[in-house]
Amino acid sequence: xxxxxxxxxxxxxxxxxxxxxxxxxxxxxxxxxxxxxxxxxxxxxxxxxxxxxxxxxxxxxxxxxxxxxxxxxxxxxxxxxxxxxxxxxxxxxxxxxxxxxxxxxxxxxxxxxxxxxxxxxxxxxxxxxxxxxxxxxxxxxxxxxxxxxxxxxxxxxxxxxxxxxxxxxxxxxxxxxxxxxxxxxxxxxxx
Numbered sequence: 001x002x003x004x005x006x007x008x009x010x011x012x013x014x015x016x017x018x019x020x021x022x023x024x025x026x027x028x029x030x031x032x033x034x035x036x037x038x039x040x041x042x043x044x045x046x047x048x049x050x051x052x053x054x055x056x057x058x059x060x061x062x063x064x065x066x067x068x069x070x071x072x073x074x075x076x077x078x079x080x081x082x083x084x085x086x087x088x089x090x091x092x093x094x095x096x097x098x099x100x101x102x103x104x105x106x107x108x109x110x111x112x113x114x115x116x117x118x119x120x121x122x123x124x125x126x127x128x129x130x131x132x133x134x135x136x137x138x139x140x141x142x143x144x145x146x147x148x149x150x151x152x153x154x155x156x157x158x159x160x161x162x163x164x165x166x167x168x169x170x171x172x173x174x175x176x177x178x179x180x181x182x183x184x185x186x187x188x189x190x191x
Contacts (some may be wrong), residue, residue, distance in 0.1 A: 008127070015125070015132035031133050038099045038134070039141035043148065046094050050149040053086055054078050054156025062164060071164075075171050076178050078157030083183045087150035088190040095138060095145065103134050146191035150184065 019026055057078050065071045107130055110116050116126045158171050 011127040012131050012135055015128040034133055034137040038137045042099055046091055046145050046149050047152045049090050050152035051156040054153035055160055057081055058157035058160035072174055075157055075161055075175050079154050079175055079179045082153035083150045083187045087153055088146050088187050091146045091149045142191045143188050
């Protein structure tokens with residue numbers, strides 16, 4: 001099994017290198033359809049999971065921090081947690097679970113229907129034809145979904161804080177005064 005996995009990773013890597021040398025070999029129309037499956041179809045679940053994570057963090061942190069009079073910093077806590085750690089993690093888990101399994105099922109169905117064997121018969125490498133565009137689509141949509149996840153999580157925290165009588169202007173001012181671009185960049189690097 002380890003040998004088969006290593007061979008597959010090597011073939012995908014070689015396919016990505018070959019595509020980098022000859023980018024016109026990428027069939028852009030089909031690649032965009034794969035990007036849609038991997039990206040826009042994942043927006044609802046990524047948004048829901050991240051929003052609820054932000055809500056939970058804000059709700060759990062607001063009450064203890066209120067005892068010490070620092071509950072305004074809950075928005076900073078949620079923003080830091082979502083941008084540095086949870087946004088990229090939630091996106092990666094969702095992409096691996098939802099999109100990865102969808103890709104595996106699609107290629108498995110193609111194998112059962114002998115479409116993969118037909119590609120080999122026509123002289124096309126199934127890994128470069130099927131796996132490489134999907135890996136490339138995953139690489140392309142992960143940072144975008146991560147940004148969406150960060151925003152959804154922060155929005156969840158803001159909703160909770162607004163429900164406990166913080167005005168939106170105060171929360172946005174607190175958030176913009178302390179949250180810097182390098183925090184977002186750290187999360188994007190992780191994604």
